[in-house]
Every structure is written in C-alpha cells, then in structure tokens.
Amino acid sequence: MGKTVWMFPGQGSQMPGMGQTLVSEEETKQTLVDLGTRIGLDLTTLLTTGTKEELKATELAQPAIVAHSTLLATRYAALGNKPDYVLGHSVGEYSALVAASVLTPSEAVYLVHERGKLMNQVSGGTMAAVIGLNDVEAAHHAVESIAATGEIVQIANYNCPGQFVISGHVAAIESATAKLKELGAKRVLPLDVSGAFHSSLMTPFAPRFEDFLASSPFEAAQAKFISNVDGSFHDQPDDLKRLLVQQLYSPVRFEACVEQLIEEGVDTFIEFGPSSPLSGLVKRIKKDVKIISITTLEQLEAEGIRG
Secondary structure, eight states: OOEEEEEEOOTTOOOTTTTTTGGGSHHHHHHHHHHHHHHTOOHHHHHHHOOHHHHHSHHHHHHHHHHHHHHHHHHHHHTTOOOSEEEESTTHHHHHHHHTTSSOHHHHHHHHHHHHHHHTTOOSEEEEEEESOOOHHHHHHHHHHHHTTTOOEEEEEEEETTEEEEEEEHHHHHHHHHHHHHTTOSEEEEOOOSSOTTSGGGGGGHHHHHHHHHTSOOOOOSSEEEOTTTSOEEOOHHHHHHHHHHHTTSOBOHHHHHHHHHHTTEEEEEEESSSOHHHHHHHHHOTTSEEEEEOSHHHHHHHHHHO
C-alpha cells in the first residue's frame, strides 16, 4: 500500500493576500492573532494586506509562511488525516516538524522569526536559480574555480533535474552566471532574496541560533522526518536541533529527499503552503506519483472529504 508525505515550501512561496482564506473563519483568524502575539507581529494584517516588499523581508516572510502552512496542515490533520513522512524545503522544515508533532506552531513561528532576524544581518550576498543545466558535476567545477579566487559562491539548493540554485557574494554570482551559461544553462535567474542563504556566509550566525534552539522544547518525531542536510530520516530532538543549525549554511538536498521517499514507497505528495512550488519540483523528479497542492481552506476541505 502506498504512503503519503506532507511537504512544506520555504521562502519565496509567500505572496500578497495569501492569508485571506485563513481570516475567513474565526478559529483560524484567532490562531493567527495568537501566533503573532508571541513574536510581536500582526500576522493577520501581514498575511492579508502585506505588500510584496514587506513580505520579502526575511524576518517577516519566514514566520508568515510557517504560520500559513502549519494552520492548513493542522486543520487537515483535524479532519482525520496524518502523514507517514514529512518534508520541508529550507524554512519549510519547521512546518514539517510541526506536522510531525516535534514543535508546536507557536514555537516554530518563534524560532523562524529569530532565524530570519539573524539571516537578515548578512549583507553583500544573493542567490540565483540555474535552469536547464543537467551536468551538475561540471557546474560544481565552475563554481569551485570561482570560489578559489576568494569570493564565496556555492550550490545552495539541489531542487530537481536541470534546476539548482547558487548562493554567495554578488560579484561571485555574476561570474558564476557567465560560466554556467557557457556550460549550457538555459537561464540563470537572480532570486528576490535578501541574502546568500545556505552558504558559508551564514556560518557566523550558527552559534547564536544554536543557543535559541538549545532552550526550545522539542519532542521526538511522530512521523518520519527527512532532513534537507543529509537526505536521511531523523526523529530525536538533539539530532533535529543539530540539523537545523547545519541547514543554515548547508545546501538543500530536496531532489535526494524526494528520491529517498519514493524508495520508501511514497506515492502521494501533499503540499501545504501559500503557493505550491514543491509540487512542480516533484513532477520533474517523478512523473507518476500523486501530487496534491493545498493553499486555501476551500481546497483543504475538499481534499479532506476525499481523503
């Protein structure tokens, strides 16, 4: 019998008005108020009338995305559904840990707000998506040749065949863009982000975030959680905290995670979030699996009834 994974997108999935569906019901609206109170943010306003520019700010985008995703997944669970596995992309791992009963929604939103504030302190870095280049080994050599000059540039996300993301200093990203196009990349698209996430530029902030995690209450995972860092399953609090620190400066191995889940017998992928970027990536990795995208309460109710 097939198995199901619940998956959660990261930064970049946010959009203006994404929370309109959540404030249409008093229960979910009040939950947003409660989640925002702990971190001193008006999440209700941010998720309904926040501008694109406001939602670009890392310390706002990350709690907004996690609040949105966890509210949908929690409601879906209340309809009698539960995952066999959970998977997040970057900050989406915190939503995944809520779905696995490791974190409460309040704790997850608090942690990603602190995480976002730390990440936002990194200046002089950016990211770019590389499309249409399948020779990842050649890409590695090209990136490493630039890094050898002293500028930081790394592969930050392995998303799916023919798509990965580079991260680092602005000048290094520009140099890498030229080299990767020479190698055959169809497009190299600058990402609208505030820093060089998942690169060594994040390393200086890891100890400070480790301190936040040390005092955070984690429970053992009740669904199998697969980590972006190593593409393996983990369920113990100490391991999960260690991986969340490493995730700051390590590449997101999303493609490897999906391949591992398929080997485990997963044939249904359900994505919860403001939008559904991961659903498209999964389709590129494995065409014959069932993919469900839930971005609104209306979709959730429909899928809940069918489920």
